[in-house]
Amino acid sequence: MKWALFILFFSLFSLSINCQNNSANNTSQALQVNAQGKTVSSRFSAPTNYKRSTFEANSFEFYLSHLPLKEAGAKVLYFDGSIKPNQDVCAAVLDLDIGKRNLQQCADAVMRLRAEYLFKEKKYAQIHFNFTNGFRANYTDWAKGNRIKVSGNSCTLEMAKAKADYSYANFRKYLDLVFTYAGTLSLSKELQKKALKDLEIGDVFIYGGSPGHAVIVIDVAIYSKTGNKVFLLAQSYMPAQSIHVLVNPNNSKLSPWYSIEEIGEELNTPEWTFAKTDLKQFKEN
DSSP states (O other), X not given: OHHHHHHHHHHHHHHHHHHHHHXXXXXXXXXXXXXXXXXXXXXXXXXXXXXXXXXXXXSHHHHXXXXXXXXXXXXXXXXXXXXXXXXXXXXXXXXXOOOSSTTOOHHHHHHHHHHHHHHHTTOGGGOEEEOTTSOEEEHHHHHTTOEEEEETTEEEEETTSSOOOOOHHHHHHHHHHHHHHOOHHHHHHHSEEOOGGGOOTTOEXXXXXXXXXXXXXXXXXXXXXXXXXXXXEEEOOSSOBOOEEEOOTTOTTTTTOEEXXXXXXXXXXXXXXXXXGGEEEOOOO
């Protein structure tokens, strides 16, 4: 009888351990990180039962989900080369330059990624951003040699002040000008409101103000049985710093992924809390 009870107890104990191990394995799969992965999609696997969509290689969605990353453990740096004190907010650092001036902050990082994609695809006419005073700065005007004169709160376009130049170096000069005179307030007015349930790669959580903040959705995965979406976010911040993938401070088991199911009225990120209604998208040109 004692042996029978012992065997029964041992079987139940083993079953309990197996269930715990299976649960741990599922958690491990959800948290799986390939330290050798050099892009967003190759570094971070989708959580268990979630699947990424397939996109054309020339799409904005593909570009963002395949952004290059620095080696695992790389530090978030400020524009002057110093190390950001709070490294706990970062899951990975994008392999993109910061610039040498305190310009590429939060909204600037969003505009940078959008503009870099359009420049790569030679969609030059679609590269334009509004300054805070409402002036529309077109990249094509800049590339043709025209220059923007800023006087107080007014801007004028001065024709053919330089030679036409579509080089990447000149493109970066254009972006530095945009970063100087645009921000969350102007970008939030440019973007179009979007429902949280319709969230896609390339969408932006943004609060326009002084201060304000913006983060961009760089990857999405979907659970087909429920339709729930999880997503990755990237940001820069103040002062200008490396663009980095954010951890999820609300769910360590899911981090760095965020889940729509877990968002109530607010989305809590490590350095800003957004209202769920702060989700917006770039308008089609």
